[in-house]
Amino acid sequence: MFDNLSEKLDKAFHVLKGHGQITEVNIAETLKEVRRALLDADVNFKTAKEFTNSVKSKALGQDVLTSLKPGQLMVKLVKDELTELMGGEAAGVDLSGNPSVILMAGLQGSGKTTFSGKLANFLKNKKTKNPLLVACDVYRPAAIDQLHVVGEQIGVSVYSDRENSDPVAIAKAGVDYAKANGHNVVIVDTAGRLAVDELMMKEISNIHNAINPNETLFVVDSMTGQDAVNTAKSFNDVLDFDGVILTKLDGDTRGGAALSIKSVVNKPIKFIGTGEKMDAVDVFYPSRMADRILGMGDVVSLVERAQEQYDEEEARKLHKKIAKDQFGFDDFLSQIQQIKKMGSMKDLLGMIPGAGKALKGMDIDDDAFKGIEAIIHSMTPEERSTPSVLNGSRKKRIAKGSGTSVQEVNQLLKQFTQMSKMMKMMQGGGGRKMMQMMQGLK
Numbered sequence: 001m002f003d004n005l006s007e008k009l010d011k012a013f014h015v016l017k018g019h020g021q022i023t024e025v026n027i028a029e030t031l032k033e034v035r036r037a038l039l040d041a042d043v044n045f046k047t048a049k050e051f052t053n054s055v056k057s058k059a060l061g062q063d064v065l066t067s068l069k070p071g072q073l074m075v076k077l078v079k080d081e082l083t084e085l086m087g088g089e090a091a092g093v094d095l096s097g098n099p100s101v102i103l104m105a106g107l108q109g110s111g112k113t114t115f116s117g118k119l120a121n122f123l124k125n126k127k128t129k130n131p132l133l134v135a136c137d138v139y140r141p142a143a144i145d146q147l148h149v150v151g152e153q154i155g156v157s158v159y160s161d162r163e164n165s166d167p168v169a170i171a172k173a174g175v176d177y178a179k180a181n182g183h184n185v186v187i188v189d190t191a192g193r194l195a196v197d198e199l200m201m202k203e204i205s206n207i208h209n210a211i212n213p214n215e216t217l218f219v220v221d222s223m224t225g226q227d228a229v230n231t232a233k234s235f236n237d238v239l240d241f242d243g244v245i246l247t248k249l250d251g252d253t254r255g256g257a258a259l260s261i262k263s264v265v266n267k268p269i270k271f272i273g274t275g276e277k278m279d280a281v282d283v284f285y286p287s288r289m290a291d292r293i294l295g296m297g298d299v300v301s302l303v304e305r306a307q308e309q310y311d312e313e314e315a316r317k318l319h320k321k322i323a324k325d326q327f328g329f330d331d332f333l334s335q336i337q338q339i340k341k342m343g344s345m346k347d348l349l350g351m352i353p354g355a356g357k358a359l360k361g362m363d364i365d366d367d368a369f370k371g372i373e374a375i376i377h378s379m380t381p382e383e384r385s386t387p388s389v390l391n392g393s394r395k396k397r398i399a400k401g402s403g404t405s406v407q408e409v410n411q412l413l414k415q416f417t418q419m420s421k422m423m424k425m426m427q428g429g430g431g432r433k434m435m436q437m438m439q440g441l442k
Contacts, residue, residue, distance in 0.1 A: 006293055008037035013075055024060070027074070031056055034078065042225035042256025047085070047263050055081050079290045085259055086286035091243055091268035094214040095127065099178045101186045101211050105204050105239060106219035107231060108192035111247035113143055115219050115273055116189040117150030118281040119245075122271075123185050124156060125279075132183035134174030135160035136167040136207065137191040147189055154278050157183065167191065167203060168210045175211050188213070196231060201238045208239065215242050217270065222246040225256040232265050243270035246284070250274045258289065327420050329376045329384035336369050374402035375412055387413060 012033035031052040038048035058077050094100065102119070106112040116133055123129040133151050135158060137143035144160050151158035159174040171188050178186045190207060193200040208216060218241045220228040232244060244261050249272045261269060269284040321327050376384060378401035383390055390398075390413065399406045 005037055005041040008040060009034060009078070009294060012037055027056065027059055030074065038259065041259060043259045044226060044229070044256075044264070047260050050263075051081060051085060075294060079294050082259070082290035082293060083286045085263060086289060087262045087268045087284075088286055090283055090285045091270050092283075093217075093270055094242070095123075095129070095185065097214045099132075099175065099184045099186050100215070101175060101188065101213040103188045103190065103204075103208060103211065103213040103216045104219055104245075105190055105216060105235060105241065106192055106245075107196070107221075110192060110219045110221045111273060112192055112219040113137070113146050113189050114150065115245055115247055115271075115281070116147065116187050117154055117156070118273065118278055119271065120151070120156045120185075120187050121154040121278045122281050124154070129185045130183050131156055131185040131187055132174065132178045132181070133158045134171060134186060134188045136170050136174075136188055138165050138167050138170070139191050143189070143191070150278070157181075168206050171207045171211050196234045201235075204239060217241060217243050217245050218267075219245045219247060220257065220261075222249045222257040222272075226260070228257040229260045229264050232261055232267075236265050236267060241267060243268050245269075245271045245273070247273035250280070326385075329379060329387060329416070332416060332419075333373065333376050333384075336373065339369075371402070371404055371408065372412055375399075375404055375409055378402040387416065 012030050034055070035048045035052045038051060039045065043051075055074075055077050058081070059074060093102070104112050104116050104119075120131040120133055123131050133147055133156055135144040135147045141162070144162065148158050148160065159170075159177050161170050161173065164170050164173075167190065171190075174188060175186050177183075188207065188211065190204055191200070216239060218232055218235050218239075220232055222228060224231075228246075235241060244265070244267055246258055246261075246269055249258065258269065258272075261267070269286075272282050272284050274280045274282055321331060375398060378398045379390075383394060383398075390409075395406050395409045399409050402409075
């Protein structure tokens with residue numbers, strides 16, 4: 001995510017760090033590189049120029065030249081300015097209606113139907129809502145089928161009427177159905193077109209006027225960069241939507257749409273799509289995204305994802321097993337499953353400060369645990385619960401069954417033993433001792 005921009009901004013700050021003394025000249029040189037990085041990220045020229053002018057005036061106003069750590073202060077100023085550029089604060093979604101009606105708009109191929117499902121899944125699991133999806137794309141039967149498949153996948157009801165060719169009537173009937181059946185959120189998926197056209201705009205306006213939604217959200221493919229921004233502006237001029245949803249952000253190495261939309265359209269980015277799975281949706285936090293762009297990670301989001309997968313009862317059982325030296329490979333496997341539920345490995349590593357730079361150029365595979373899982377699945381129940389029984393012949397059988405080598409099996413056993421010792425130590429007074437040692441190293 002935004003790999004190219006992160007790398008170029010890092011190089012821009014190296015211009016500053018390479019000088020023994022910070023001057024107006026090398027601040028200007030750094031900001032020239034920052035502007036170039038933004039333009040390469042497909043941010044429009046006006047936005048990029050205003051951005052660097054603002055950073056420069058703040059830098060000179062805050063005595064960056066005479067500060068003890070001018071390089072760090074410049075990074076902070078750029079981070080703050082990036083946060084403001086992307087909207088400042090996270091923008092929530094209005095769920096005050098009964099039912100709350102959310103109208104989805106966007107071009108064909110933007111991921112609108114899939115994201116309607118993701119949003120329904122998010123509201124169901126994170127906001128304890130009972131959503132209803134309404135299929136209003138009467139031009140593509142496949143879109144109605146797709147929404148039904150998505151609804152079944154996430155356990156959310158879908159309202160459609162294949163006999164009716166009037167999307168306005170279907171939208172109104174969908175809202176009535178929600179009221180009658182106890183659904184407190186309605187997500188209306190509308191038809192997309194290959195380009196912005198008058199017919200499409202008239203239709204979405206008619207639906208909007210008929211159902212008076214709490215939220216009108218414009219869905220856009222972030223990988224289309226400046227085109228995404230221009231399309232958002234065209235839509236907003238007619239529809240005056242409430243916020244933007246950026247899909248496919250996990251594949252966007254440039255970041256132009258995320259950086260430009262707020263300044264051009266003056267509407268906040270509310271949600272982002274970060275993968276193909278139905279739970280790959282995040283509330284958009286400008287400050288956290290700025291941190292990630294500048295290689296500072298996003299520990300808050302990482303902790304939040306970990307907490308979502310945290311099962312108190314399972315943790316209690318695990319605690320007892322570790323205390324009794326009964327931690328086995330089945331427990332190890334369940335820990336791996338919890339990590340996998342948190343998202344793609346590349347995304348998770350990007351949230352750890354400095355990890356992006358350290359792992360640059362490495363291919364981070366989402367199947368990173370595949371070999372480990374294959375080895376564990378090739379063990380008998382006895383071997384998984386009591387790893388000490390694993391002798392040479394058993395290891396050969398496991399390696400053959402998992403398509404790995406005995407060396408890889410031994411490596412996993414070694415890592416497992418070290419991890420078990422560490423967990424045992426952390427349960428005793430070792431955790432406190434370790435913290436004291438770390439504090440002593442500062």
